[in-house]
Amino acid sequence: MSFRFEVLKTDPSGARLGRLETPHGVVETPAFLPVGTLATVKSLTQDALEDLGAQILLANTYHLHLRPGEELIREMGGLHKFMSWPHPILTDSGGYQVFSLSAIRKITDEGVTFRSHLDGSEHFLSPEKAVEIQIALGSDIMMVLDECIESSSAEDRARAAMIRTLDWARRSFVHFGHRGDPSRQMLFGIVQGGAHRELRRQCAEELVALGFPGYAIGGLAVGEPHEVTCEVTAEVASRLPSDRPRYLMGVGRPEQIADYVARGVDMMDCVLPTRSARHGCLFTWHGRLLIKNVCFKNDARPIDPDCECPACRRYSRAYIRHLVMSGEMLGASLGTLHNIYFYLDIMEKIRKAIRFGNLLGFCSDLQARLAGRVSESGVESGAKPSV
């Protein structure tokens, strides 16, 4: 069997240390997935990602369908070969675009019609089509098409979307049963239901009854308070089978991700490290550092003196600020290198904390360290978390 998920250890918090085997390699969980929507983690080479220790990437069905198209990618030998990433890949289904591109799409029980943001042409995405595309892409983990909604949605709206998501999950499951190869690809179901516990519970239970090899929690961290995200995550995770991986989609801030792990989450992805880097926001063990701030103009120190990333080993804040202010591509690259390294470093420390059975201690430590801002006075004293 090409896929195997194994929980190696459970922390008193409920966090799990695990291992996910895929045809393209092993993912140690809890894992963070850098986002590579268009088959690229913006501004980084695959070499760089390997050096950073990335184990698995996320790519996007909707975007790759529009450009360059899944048929081209299939023809080029599949997504792994096409992008020269021989390691695991997870593809999102386009469900998030139902939410983020709500202005240019129409949704029915049958599926979603998008008006391409590139050229205005119409594209119909059904649950079956999303599965087909992802089969063509050949990702290790594929996601069912879901209806992602605002977390603040009223119960009626959330129920309707949840019911549709469930229906689509069934269709996806059936379609994959006919067309897919479970030794080559896993299909994850996605729990929706907004911030409504009862809806979440119902959605989780019905998905579990279908028997997916893994489950995702979607529709969170889209504006609701962190505590709500945590509560809903805990509620859903408690309904999911303990022997299947759990993927919390689209989270989170550095100081928050350990909290999700403590709720039993095994995988996470987020655009924050990559996008923020391009916008000049760098995450450090001493808080966020806005590299464009004038106080770093002549600061010869690295982004984070406690960081071993390629950017911090070699370049100063002053130089990186100059690059970012000048709109130089290298500025985006170095920032992204740093932020991805930082996220992966946190994940490694999280795994270590679970191994030591002390994730909750680590959570509060992270919160205390990372919530602040780095200003001209420099970094506050203190070493890295010592777990």
Add this chain to the structure above:
RNA sequence: GGACGGGUGGGUGAGUGGCUAAAACCAGCAGACUGUAAAUCUGCCGCUCCUUGCGGGCUACGGAGGUUCGAAUCCUCCCCCGUCCA
């Protein structure tokens, strides 16, 4: 020496009598960003005062005068810059 054209806030550059502390863009300052329509977006960007308000005062469109209730805008002279002619 002469003929045109032009001098606007840090920069480029609109604006030809009141709606102009002066468009727009850039630069600068600050902020946002959570399964990426994002190398994007938002706010500020003359000085000053306060009861921080579509608030008051002051200064400002090369310089100095003038016309006018009112001038970046009209007139006079001067100073610069560019092009062309001697």
